[in-house]
Amino acid sequence: MQEQLHKLLDEVLAGADEEETLSIKQLLNGVKRKQNHINESIIGGIYAMDKCSEDGNFTISIPITAVTHNSLNIVHGGVTATLVDTAMGTLANMMLPEGYGAVTTNLSIHYLAPGIGEELTASATIVHKGSKTMVVDGKVINSAGKVVATSTGSFFIIKKQ
CATH class of the missing domain: 3.10.129.10 (Hotdog Thioesterase)
Incomplete structure (x- = not known):
């Protein structure tokens, strides 16, 4: 699963413009906010x-x-x-x-x-x-x-x- 995720992320980043790159960063930071208990849900984290x-x-x-x-x-x-x-x-x-x-x-x-x-x-x-x-x-x-x-x-x- 991790290998597939890394491959997908590499493919998406290779073709991403600046707005898409910032969006991916926000999505990943949203998961991190949930993991760090800043937000109680993934959606709360994604929207910061x-x-x-x-x-x-x-x-x-x-x-x-x-x-x-x-x-x-x-x-x-x-x-x-x-x-x-x-x-x-x-x-x-x-x-x-x-x-x-x-x-x-x-x-x-x-x-x-x-x-x-x-x-x-x-x-x-x-x-x-x-x-x-x-x-x-x-x-x-x-x-x-x-x-x-x-x-x-x-x-x-x-x-x-």
């Missing part, structure tokens, strides 16, 4: 998600790179949705007692502006916390402070097995 929680505010930021771009060279809507869902889900899980988790049951997102600039930051706030469900609002802004998307997520509270 940085979490911040202070004074009751919770945010996750990602750099805008070729890995986040769609064919129009703006952030892909699915990346924006992943970012805000991760922020809302992480906050929901932070509010639960040990042994419980929250999973997304519904995600509504409204795209308001293109994802451009240096980074995107998603913030999340609890709207409702019941015994079986939670509702969380989210907002994504770019590095210039422009709102890129707003979102609402519903989460089902489950007992971990």
Whole structure:
């Protein structure tokens, strides 16, 4: 397996332009971030998600790179949705007692502006916390402070097995 991986990496790097080389570096650094426990998941590592929680505010930021771009060279809507869902889900899980988790049951997102600039930051706030469900609002802004998307997520509270 390792030999096949090295061969594939060599082949891809041999034909890669600068943007593709930087993307490969970001993907590999993402795996390293997961291995070093900087991020809890591979996807969090690949997007270099940085979490911040202070004074009751919770945010996750990602750099805008070729890995986040769609064919129009703006952030892909699915990346924006992943970012805000991760922020809302992480906050929901932070509010639960040990042994419980929250999973997304519904995600509504409204795209308001293109994802451009240096980074995107998603913030999340609890709207409702019941015994079986939670509702969380989210907002994504770019590095210039422009709102890129707003979102609402519903989460089902489950007992971990």
